[in-house]
Each structure stands twice: as C-alpha cells, then as structure tokens.
Amino acid sequence: MHESPLLPVMIVDDETHLRITAAQTLTLAGYAPQVFESAEQALDALPHHFPGVVVSDIRMPGMDGMALLHEIKRRDPTLPVILITGHGDISTAVEAMRAGAWDFLEKPFAGEQLLDVVRRGIEKRQLSLENTRLKAELEAQQAALGPRLVGRTPVISHLAAMIQRISQVETDVLLFGETGTGKDLVARAIHERSARRNHPFMAINCGAVPEHTIESELFGHERGAFTGAVERRIGKFEHANGGTVFLDEIESMPPALQVKLLRVLQERSVERLGANETIALDIRVIAATKVDLKVAADEGRFREDLYYRLDVVTLPLPALRERREDIPLLFQHFAVVAANRSGLEAPTLDNHAVATLLAHDWPGNVRELRNLAERYVLLGAAFDYRLDVLLAGETASIEEPTLPRQVELFEKSLISQSLARHQGRVIDVCRHLGLPRKTFYDKLKKHGLSAEDYRHSSDP
Template sequence: MPTVLIADDEPAIRRALREILEFEGYTVEEAVDGDEALEKARSGIDLLLLDIKMPKRDGMEVLQALHDAESTVPVVMISGHGTVETAVEATQLGAVDFLEKPPDLNRLLVTVRGALARGQLKVENVRLKQVVRDAGTSDLTPIVGDSPAIGRIQQTIERVAPSEARVLITGEPGTGKELVARHLHAQSPRADGPLVEVNCAAIPSELIESELFGHEKGSFTGATKQRIGKFEQADGGTLFLDEIGDMSLDAQAKVLRALQESRITRVGGDRSISVNVRVVAATNRDLLQQVDEKRFREDLYHRLSVILIHVPPLRERRGDIPDIARFILGQVMRRNGMTDKSFADGALTRLGQQEWRGNVRELRNVVERLLILSDGDEITAADVERYVIPSGSGGSAAGLIDRYDTLFEFRDHAEKLFIERKLDENDWNVSATAELIGIQRSHLYNKLKDLNIERPE
C-alpha cells in the first residue's frame, strides 16, 4: 500500500489522521517539524500531508524546497489558519490540494486518493519524458569502462565495424555481448539498415529453420500464412545470431549454406532468394570444444570467426565496476523519474568485492534494488550489506529477512532472487534453467508470470 507522511507538530492531529489512514490500509509515517518532514519526503514516500505552521521550517518552506528539487511527491497542505492567499501560493508551488483542520473524513479520503493518483501520473510523465529524450538522442548504450580489456574491445570495434568481416563475440552470460554487436552495427556502413537479433537458444530446434529462413503458406501444420525469416528481414543490415552454440547441427548446415551463397530458401518454397546480410554471432560456450565433441560444425566456426572479440567477466575487470554502477544508477533513476541518489565510496568498494556470476546483468538488477530500497540520498556500504545477497563470504542476509513479516512474503522474494540468478547464469534460456533447477519449463513460465520476473533490457 502507499506510504503517507503526516507532518504536523500537534500529536492529536497526527494520531487522528494516522488512525483514519491506517484503517484504510495505508502505511503511515510521521514528522514533527519541517526539517524532519523534508528529510522523510526525500526517502520514498507516496504522499505528504503537510501542516503550514510547524517548528524549524514551516510548511510553505518545505513545499518550496520540494518544488526547487523538482520532487514528484504529491503534497496536500493542512492548516487551521488557512487563507485564500496561502492556498493560491501553495498551489503555485505544486500542492495538489488544501485541507482545513479538523479535516472532514470523507473529504480527507477523497483528497488522499486523488493526490496519490496524480502523483502516480506525475512520476509516469517524468519517466515517459525521459524515455522520449533518450530515444531522441540515442538508443545505443555506451560501452562503459576504462580497463585495458574494454579499451581493446573499443579499438577492435572501430577497426572492424567499417568492414564486412563476420565477427564472433564470446563471453559469459550477462557480460554485454549484445551491446558489442549493437556498436558494430551502429559504426558500420549498414547502420541505416536493420539490426535483426535472434536468440538461438530460445527457439525450439524444430522451429529454428522457419525462424531464420521463413516459410511458405501451407508448408507445415500451423503455417497458415507466409512468413518472412530473419535473414530476409536483415537484408541490407546486420543479423545478430546470439547463442549460436545452442543451434542444432541441421540448422548449422543451412546457415553455413546461406553464408556461402548469400541466398536462402523458405521452408516449403522452391525459390532461391538473394540476401545481403552481415552476420555477427555470439556465444557463451567454448565452440572449439564443441567442434571436438562433434556438436558444432568446424566449417561454420571458421566462417563465423573471421574476427574474434572476447568480453571478459566483471571479476576480471573490477576497476570498471564503479563506473558501470554509476552509469546504471543514473539510467534507472531517469527512467523511473526518481530523485537524485549517489553511491558512497564504501558502497562501490563493497560492490567491487562481489563475484558477479551474472556479470553486468546481475549488477543492473542489484543497482535497481539498492536505488529503490535504500534510504536517503546516498547508497552506503551498509545498504549493500543489507540488500545484496553476497556471492561470496563477508555478507549477511539478516537485513533481508528483517524486511518481511510473513513466511510467504519472504519465500516469494527469495524464490524470485533464486530464479533471476539462475536465469542470469543461463543467459535467460528458460528451457536450460528449468532443467538446471529441476522443474518443468511450463512451471517455470508460470513462476515468471506470478513473480513478475522480466528479462532486463
């Protein structure tokens, strides 16, 4: 339920408002003066009921400070000394309503519901404006970091992107292989053409041929209309084959033929179609080992690996973690319309000590968690200890346990963290993850829906 902050120096007023709001199911916090009200208003509340006459700072000064900070928290002024001039001034500073003491019960509840709805709209408006601004400048995320490994990757992209050479990107799940592919496309002469992405691990082997090459109407059961495949969709641009190591041998043979001839044939068709496509592939597997085990075609490997780019895991470039964490924090704050927050040096040091088995993808999830759950304007080392389940030793989950009152709430949260971690480890391959954790794929899909788990962008 939403959290309402009651800022009033009269205990009787605070108590009366608390009883009414808690009976309606709201979470209630209190502040006894203007300074405390301003501090708590910056820590993630949903609505502020603000008295005008208070010690230290009066309500108008608090409202002015929130207005100057472009706060999205809706404010309802309450006062026993209200005037038309004061109400007009409060409205100009962003207050959504003005209540006189003692407030009428029905009027209070209607005002609270309306103010919360307006607050949600304001936050969404800020988020959408930022999305539009981001889209207007560039939708290409920069490659963040100044480690030697990142420097080499950037230099390789600059040299290779203008060519037509095929590129094979290797690295653990979550390291940013897709980002490297996007930069290769963006810096190439094909940048104005399409970038078409295919997650080979997510497509059943019996459908991969139709997905890549398309099919004609009636070519198999369920083919009720013609389908254009990914090779045709990428004509004039770049085709990114992610997790190429999970492709079946039969599909590998057809991809090899398409690369050799620059032509494809739709499933069920008899016409050869010319395609002008640059292929960039990625994998978290050791393809040479798979070649030795006869699970990957050696001739296809050599076709794909004209240029090799390896993206190292975070644990091998820990110096990049502070810059990446700061970048993600700024990105998530802008997209959610949240107030400014920063990392304390101790927090960044503690993040740098984690193992990050899920790499940048796991770090993104953790940064978003810290942003939402931490108090104040700064994320501290204590916040990391409290809210981040450590990959290694030296951390405690006691703080996590303390946040839940029932076994069911804690179980759902722990289950969500476990599934997200295992999905990260398997690069969000649902089938592989279900097999790893010992449940049916359909059951895992239900869990993703019930726990509101979505793959990060």
C-alpha cells in the same frame, strides 16, 4: 555524503544581525558563507551550477524571497533554496514549499536547525550535480566509444577500439563472453556504427527458440510448407537484408540447422521452407557464444566447418571482474536510468557501498549489476540502502517478488523518502504525496513506519 569545508552557502537577508549570526554559525561548521543584503545582489553573484544552497529571508525590500525563489528555479530547477519565514507564518511557508522551496526556517531558529537544513540541502545539491556530471560523462563516452559502452578501463577502451574497427569492415563476427557480459549490446554497437545502421538489426536467441520452429524463424516458409503454415512467413535472414543478423547462443543451434547456416554464410542466399526460389542476401552475421566453440567442435558438439567459417573475427568480451574500476560508474549509470524511469532519486554511493561493489565477484556480470542497481533505486529504502544486504541472502526474498509485493515495497520506499526529506513533518509529507492525513497514517501503520523516527530533536 561528507561535508566539504569549501562548500558555499548564500545568505540573503536585509537584517545585518541575522546575516552575521548565520555566517558565523556556518563558518564554524566548515562551510563558506556568502552574505548579501538583497536578492538582486545574490542573483548577480549566483554562478552556473552553484555547488551549495541559498538561504533567504522572504520579507525584504525590493525583490522579496518568493521572487528570488522563482528566479532561481527558472535558472536552475535543482538548486535548493531555503526560505526564512516570520513566526507563525504557516501560510507563507506552505506557499513557498509549493513554489519549489527545498525547506523553510521559522524565526527565531537555532543554529542547529540552520545547519541541519543546510546539510540536507547540500547533500541534495551534490547528488543533483553528480547525476548531471555522470550523464555528461556517459554522453561523452557514448560519443567516443559507441552508443552502449560505459567504462574507462583499458580493457573496455580496447573493446571500443575493436568495435570501431570491426564496424567499418564487411565481415562476420563471433562474440565470445560469459553470460551477462553484454554480447547483445556489443552486436548492436557494431551494427549502429556500421554502414548498415539504417537497415534492420535482427536478433534471435538460438537457445530460446524451440527446435521445431527455429528453422522457420531464420529462413521463413511458404504457405502449406508444413502443418500449421497457413500463410507465407519472411524469415529473419530475409527480413534483415541490407542489415545485420545477430545469432545469440549459437552453440545451442541444432546440428541439422548448422549445416544450413553454413550454406547461408558461404553462398549469401536463403530458401524459404517449401520453396524452390533462392533469395540473394546482403547481410552481416554476428554470432555470440558463451562456450569455447573450438572445444565444442573438438568434442563433436558443434560443426567444425561452421566454427572455422565463423572464426574470421573473434571478439572476446571481458567479464565484469576484469574491469572492476568501471563497476561504480556502471552502477551509477544504471541507477540514474532506473531513477529517471521511476521518478525516484538515485542515491550516490558512499565508500562502504563502493567497497561492497568492488568486493563482489559478479558471476552474472553487467546484467547482475544492472539488476542490483534497479533494486537499489526501487527497493533500497526498505533495506536502508544496504548493498551488502541486497547482494546477500535477503535478495532471495526480493529477486522475484509478486506484483502486490513490488507495489507494497515501492509505496514504502516513496513514503520513507518523503519522510526523510521533510524530517517527519506530517503536513508536508501529506502535501508532497497528495494523501489525506488519515490515509497517510493508515499507510504508516501498514508499512511499520513512524514519522517520529525521521524527526530531529531540534525540530519544533
């Protein structure tokens, strides 16, 4: 992340000399220092979503640095606070870190130490604010475009408008798009924006269900209808009454079943296998395909009459390469989701990473991008967050790792992040990870890590 010349840093200290010296150091480095001689003054001037960091002495008259830390954390838990301690006051430093301080500086400290800890704190703050901004943007888009659409390109805006329009009318829909373009999510978006939203959404993948059971899955059966039918089964169509049935990969539906589906679409009724009773249906059917059904019908691989019955409203879904401007936003969205789920951080993308994402052709579309974002968060530290490496040949070794290997990489990632955060300070890393020192060193050896690699030459 690049430093901005306008990023502010609050300096809170009752010693005039320290305030002046720190301000000069920060100004020369391109920051915008704001100096305060008391914690009360700093709190009065602290804005909401302050984009910088706070550096404060601990021992001050009136409100001290620890009280300032607690108040800032109450207002804004992600704002980095760096505390200045007296020489040899290790117990105070440990207490501060436990209370949520980002880091601490021990008097006397060099200007390089101040700049280093401020730089890392700024990076942390910018990441937190970026994630907050991204979440707000995603929530705004979800309100405007539907619950599962992410993007700003004209093609995705057009898709959102079509979803909104289609969801308000009672008609069956055919979704056409490559593998991984989000046909299932679009079907759910149509359902959730329709008047049927409070009724069932039943999804079935016609290509994943064995041919000898798919008829029972869709239509249900009576007890004794065939060998193994030991009790009555309610099929997907009947269960979805009042709601929506989503038939994915409909091109894989067996020809004999296509005839029965056509009858369901025309008559809006169904018969369970082994029954004579006709059950009226109030359903919408959304079908999805990754092949051109007209071509399949012309070639005799799909019933022509069923194709024309489904082709009332066809909604094409764009491939990811057709909406490249959305790729960074989508990637960051998936990374934030993965990070929140795993308790890890979602590193923001630098220019090289964005270029890597935009240059890739994405044959697996959004599904491939989501998988990459999850690997980036969970395993990225083991590969120096190199997206080109994760996308290239080395991905073969991590695409389907065994469970022990996943645990090993996850553990290495956590240790590496903690080492980087605490600049290789073993006592802080052990406290952060809750590990005895001997166990920690054993894990360093196991993962080929060294605390020295994370230390700066200016560190004590």
